[in-house]
Amino acid sequence: MWRRFATCVSIVASSLMCTGCWDSTEIDRLSIVTMTGVDVAEDGQSVLGSVQIARASELGTTGGGSPATSTGSAKAYLVESAEGPTEVEVMAKIRSSLPRKLFMGHRRVIVIGEDYARRGVGQLLDEIVRNPQSRLRTYVVVAFHEQAQKMLQVPSDLNRLPSDAVVELEQSGSVVAMDARRFAKQLTSHSDPYAMGIAMFTNEMSEASPEALTLENIAVFQRDKLVDWLQGEAAKGFLWISRDLRDDSETVTLPDNRGKVSVRLGSVRTSHHVKIVRGQPELNINLHAIFDINQNASRLNLLQPNQMDVVRKALQAKIQSQIASAMQQLQRDQADPLGVSNELFKYNPGLWRRLEPRWREVYAAMPIHYNIDINIRNAGLMSSSL
Structure with a gap:
């Protein structure tokens, strides 16, 4: 009984010592x-x-809830x-x-x-x-x-x-x-x-x-x-490979003056890998993107696979050109925001230690290979342009 009473007194005394947030500021x-x-x-x-x-x-x-x-x-x-x-x-x-x-x-x-x-x-x-x-x-x-x-x-x-x-x-x-x-x-x-x-x-x-x-x-x-x-195409190309792009729309001009088609990005996966060829690094850039048709301003019937393939190839060429433009400028600037050096250091530290003193020059001359895979999954309910 006395032990319970002493416990209660201790709890009450401790609560009286609490003064709230001592370092609070209004x-x-x-x-x-x-x-x-x-x-x-x-x-x-x-x-x-x-x-x-x-x-x-x-x-x-304000009193009505609207911003003051x-x-x-x-x-x-x-x-x-x-x-x-x-x-x-x-x-x-x-x-x-x-x-x-x-x-x-x-x-x-x-x-x-x-x-x-x-x-x-x-x-x-x-x-x-x-x-x-x-x-x-x-x-x-x-x-x-x-x-x-x-x-x-x-x-x-x-x-x-x-x-x-x-x-x-x-x-x-x-x-x-x-x-x-x-x-x-x-x-x-x-x-x-x-x-x-x-x-x-x-x-x-x-x-x-x-x-x-x-x-x-x-x-x-x-x-x-x-x-x-x-800037421009180079900036867009870097966004494709930076893994930051999640929302995008593209318009491609089809060959032979067949009009334009606009697409909306559904999903995109990108990766880059350093491959050692005859003792020197080479860079492989992979991109797989899925698009939906936003607008058909061309003479193509997009329900026909061969005509949809025309759009897919034009979009693939445009994205690869944007990425290549970005990488050419980055190599010219000898800047590595993509983290190629990190990957080489992680998977081949011996080669990295050998190349590190002149890495900027090696990076500027590194061959780059592109693997761009484009899929258009939804042509909509209308095959041709209205």
Whole structure:
């Protein structure tokens, strides 16, 4: 009996000592950072850092449940910038200029200015990895021919926060979804990192936001420095072999002026293997994709196998041309974002140690073989174009 009583007294006494979350901070005392940018300052040496901060009071709802701030309104966020010798010093200056504590736990996007990326992103990645508030799932993008600071100031028509718009683009399945963890992993391996380019374009159809953000082109690094951009057909070719592409539509022009056919991607599987031939590595790239017919703007009857085969061969030739364009540019830049060196190191470490001192030159001259397999499974209910 006394033992039970003593236990109850101990439990009650212990509960009185609990004071809740001792280190909690109310949301109205935080500056919630949703996106950050880093550039080279005008002096060419210092770091120009920018943070996009959400206005928590503007992101609530009215009594009827509708948003208090309309989409595309710049009032939903503000951008603060500062210069300093390092990224840490920059954040300290921004923090000292704000009445509220900076909170990086909700940062969703990191934008790297092109000039900064060409100088090297090693210091930035070091700060991100060491910062306990940084989330390694934060997406990394590179400003295409522009400063990151300007990207943080462009509003979105459909999202109250521009960072949300960029995240939705990253998760669409039609671009490279590169986060800080994956970027750092590639940087510390034998391969080279890459990321999507973020660019501004004029949105003539919108009166509220004349400019908008888009993800296009692919930033290619050699170690931690940006060396080139994959654009157009080369960018699309790299998406095919990067294992990031999940949603896509293609239009192929058929030979002999027989019109055009549009297809929608159903599924895609890609792989690449290094094969040793007479002591030298060669690369085999394999792709198997399944498509559905989206639109038939040709004179073909797609229910006839021989005419469907015309579409399949035209699509196969187009995809192989895109992939070959990407690989030719990567070999010319001596950049290995595909991870060919990682595969050689894993499966033939002896040969890798022998080739490592001159690997860039070997990679640039490596023969590449393509195996593109295309299947069109659904021609629809109509055989010919209306």
